[in-house]
Amino acid sequence: MTSTDGAPDVNHMDVVATAGHVDHGKSALVRALTGMEPDRWAEERRRGLTIDLGFAWTTLRSGRRVAVVDVPGHEKFVGNMLAGVGPVPAALLVVAADDGWSAQTAEHVAVLDALGVQHALVAVTKSDLADPAPVVSDVRRRLADTSMGVVPAVPVSSVTGDGVAELGVALEALLSELPPADPDAPVRLWIDRAFTIRGAGTVVTGTLAAGSVAAGDRFLLGEREVVVRRVQSLGAPVEHASATARVALNLRDVAVEDLSRGDVLLTPGAFRVTDVVDVTLDAEPGERLPAEPVVHIGSATVGARLRPLEGAAVRLRLAGALPLRVGDRVLLRDPGTRRVLGADVRDVDPPELRRRGAARARAADLVAQPGGAAGAAVDLARRRIVRVEDFTAMGWPVPEGATVHGPWLLAAGLRDDLVARVPDVVARYRRLRPLEPGPPVEVVRRALDLPDADLVAAVVRPPLELRGGRVVDGTAALPPEVQRAVEEVRARLAQDPFAAPEAPDLVAAGLGVRELAAAVRSGQLVRIADGVYLAPGIAEVARARLADVPQPFTLSQARQAWGTTRRVAVPLAEWLDAQGVTVRLPDNTRRLA
Numbered sequence: 001m002t003s004t005d006g007a008p009d010v011n012h013m014d015v016v017a018t019a020g021h022v023d024h025g026k027s028a029l030v031r032a033l034t035g036m037e038p039d040r041w042a043e044e045r046r047r048g049l050t051i052d053l054g055f056a057w058t059t060l061r062s063g064r065r066v067a068v069v070d071v072p073g074h075e076k077f078v079g080n081m082l083a084g085v086g087p088v089p090a091a092l093l094v095v096a097a098d099d100g101w102s103a104q105t106a107e108h109v110a111v112l113d114a115l116g117v118q119h120a121l122v123a124v125t126k127s128d129l130a131d132p133a134p135v136v137s138d139v140r141r142r143l144a145d146t147s148m149g150v151v152p153a154v155p156v157s158s159v160t161g162d163g164v165a166e167l168g169v170a171l172e173a174l175l176s177e178l179p180p181a182d183p184d185a186p187v188r189l190w191i192d193r194a195f196t197i198r199g200a201g202t203v204v205t206g207t208l209a210a211g212s213v214a215a216g217d218r219f220l221l222g223e224r225e226v227v228v229r230r231v232q233s234l235g236a237p238v239e240h241a242s243a244t245a246r247v248a249l250n251l252r253d254v255a256v257e258d259l260s261r262g263d264v265l266l267t268p269g270a271f272r273v274t275d276v277v278d279v280t281l282d283a284e285p286g287e288r289l290p291a292e293p294v295v296h297i298g299s300a301t302v303g304a305r306l307r308p309l310e311g312a313a314v315r316l317r318l319a320g321a322l323p324l325r326v327g328d329r330v331l332l333r334d335p336g337t338r339r340v341l342g343a344d345v346r347d348v349d350p351p352e353l354r355r356r357g358a359a360r361a362r363a364a365d366l367v368a369q370p371g372g373a374a375g376a377a378v379d380l381a382r383r384r385i386v387r388v389e390d391f392t393a394m395g396w397p398v399p400e401g402a403t404v405h406g407p408w409l410l411a412a413g414l415r416d417d418l419v420a421r422v423p424d425v426v427a428r429y430r431r432l433r434p435l436e437p438g439p440p441v442e443v444v445r446r447a448l449d450l451p452d453a454d455l456v457a458a459v460v461r462p463p464l465e466l467r468g469g470r471v472v473d474g475t476a477a478l479p480p481e482v483q484r485a486v487e488e489v490r491a492r493l494a495q496d497p498f499a500a501p502e503a504p505d506l507v508a509a510g511l512g513v514r515e516l517a518a519a520v521r522s523g524q525l526v527r528i529a530d531g532v533y534l535a536p537g538i539a540e541v542a543r544a545r546l547a548d549v550p551q552p553f554t555l556s557q558a559r560q561a562w563g564t565t566r567r568v569a570v571p572l573a574e575w576l577d578a579q580g581v582t583v584r585l586p587d588n589t590r591r592l593a
Contacts, residue, residue, distance in 0.1 A: 013067060013233070013244060015069065015246055016090045016121075019091050021108070024094050029123055029125055033167065033171075034068060036058070055068070061172070089178055091117050091148075093123070094123050095124055095125070096126045097124050098126050100135045115331055116342055121151065121167075123156050124153055136155065152170050154167045182243065185210035188266055189207075189208055189264060190297075192205060192206050192299040194259035203248050208243045213240060215228055220267075221264075226265070231249055231250075263300075264323055272348050272349065272390065280367060282341070283312060284311045285341070289308060292305055292306070297329070302319050302322060303319040304318045304332075313346075324348045325348065326348060326394055326396060327395050328344070330345060349390075372397070376398070377399035377401070380402060387408060388407055388409045418450075419461050422460060426472075430473075436470075436521070437473070439471055441469055444471050456471065478524075486525065500533055520533075529575065542562060543592060546592055547592065553590060555569060558573055
């Protein structure tokens with residue numbers, strides 16, 4: 001596979017994006033630094049400006065490899081600029097010595113500031129045409145109040161070559177300060193280019209900010225799964241590439257017409273795709289917020305409707321769903337005024353706001369919400385119970401003290417609270433239905449507001465137990481009057497195991513259908529058929545008496561061995577067949593199994 005953008009397997013690579021006004025020499029500087037032509041189109045070279053993203057790369061003196069994303073400087077192409085800068089961790093701001101700070105410089109710096117870029121370097125170009133010192137001083141002063149803070153600045157001339165070596169040294173120093181990327185993290189590769197190469201098929205490129213990619217990997221592209229056929233990085237084929245890196249991926253069976261900038265390749269199950277998200281702005285807005293801002297993240301651009309909650313907290317309803325995580329940085333742009341606002345994603349599965357005052361309370365929670373493990377604990381406490389994969393896909397770690405039960409995650413301390421509530425649920429149910437051993441599992445689930453009946457098993461403790469789809473008290477007794485009646489029946493059966501009481505006798509003893517069912521559930525009687533109840537262990541007693549009868553035997557012989565009537569013998573014989581104690585033969589005789 002061959003492309004203008006892609007990669008060899010390297011131990012380390014950094015990625016930096018240019019920024020700055022049109023005609024301030026960004027592309028010329030990239031050529032001087034890398035020896036490569038970053039402009040993609042003949043039209044760009046003819047007109048002398050970058051209208052789309054360009055890419056180049058080089059190896060610095062130390063051996064550090066760096067890829068440069070050259071973004072357009074013209075105000076008409078700020079969307080393309082955002083697509084290039086969004087996924088990149090560091091910026092090279094270019095300002096011309098003969099022109100200085102401009103409105104477009106300010107716009108690009110506002111974008112970098114809104115994105116929260118903390119690692120930057122200034123190149124004061126065209127230093128052969130004017131004294132760079134005033135521009136160096138001015139730019140550094142302006143940047144001091146942004147997310148970039150105190151930024152080193154290097155005068156350079158792409159024409160004479162003066163300062164290019166010094167810029168390389170400064171670039172190495174900048175890149176050495178970047179936090180290491182996580183090569184084991186899930187992949188979210190924002191696509192910034194898609195094209196076709198003859199003999200290879202569709203190729204997509206992007207900045208791999210985290211994770212690793214290799215030939216044969218499977219990713220989600222929208223709702224379909226796609227397979228990576230081959231990988232390039234820095235212009236050469238590789239077996240795999242790890243973040244941070246510029247990569248080009250040859251995708252199997254994907255038409256280039258189905259792809260566009262802003263599409264994204266995702267590790268399956270690792271991200272939550274959402275169209276409603278709560279964010280907090282960097283500061284309380286000093287002016288009216290745009291009702292319908294454009295949201296930028298990575299190379300994606302999507303419209304949104306903004307609902308102010310209170311202060312710096314807002315809710316965004318996106319026109320198209322995006323794979324977002326808690327902690328993501330997004331940029332909101334007012335398409336009318338070009339004003340940009342930076343925001344941090346706080347919740348990708350926010351609650352409905354139905355009650356009066358809910359928006360204000362929600363805003364307070366969002367502003368106070370910490371990050372990392374502490375934030376995960378707070379968010380899980382609000383949700384109570386959530387699927388583990390859903391929670392981690394939101395961007396949260398599993399907090400310490402949380403309980404994992406199968407696929408479910410319970411907030412710290414919640415299981416103990418639920419365990420303490422179950423006895424009351426069982427006791428209340430038995431007071432209302434004293435002849436039932438305990439509530440069905442579904443009743444307990446609803447009483448505890450659990451999302452799945454399987455979670456009931458996690459909160460049942462002795463003497464309670466799960467039995468027959470119910471939560472029962474292993475020590476619970478029948479109501480006293482029922483228990484006395486059952487004991488009288490069992491006393492008679494102890495004298496004659498097959499003398500099942502007649503139905504009138506049972507009714508007279510106060511044992512109706514419900515009472516008898518309760519006695520059966522408690523294990524004190526065995527139901528053989530309607531109106532025929534015997535004592536537990538009757539199967540063993542019946543088998544023992546049949547052992548002395550010649551095999552096979554008739555129903556009459558069995559009845560005589562048991563010393564009972566046909567009323568009991570017929571259903572008992574059928575019950576024994578069902579229990580596997582006896583086997584019924586074609587001639588209606590039976591034998592012991």
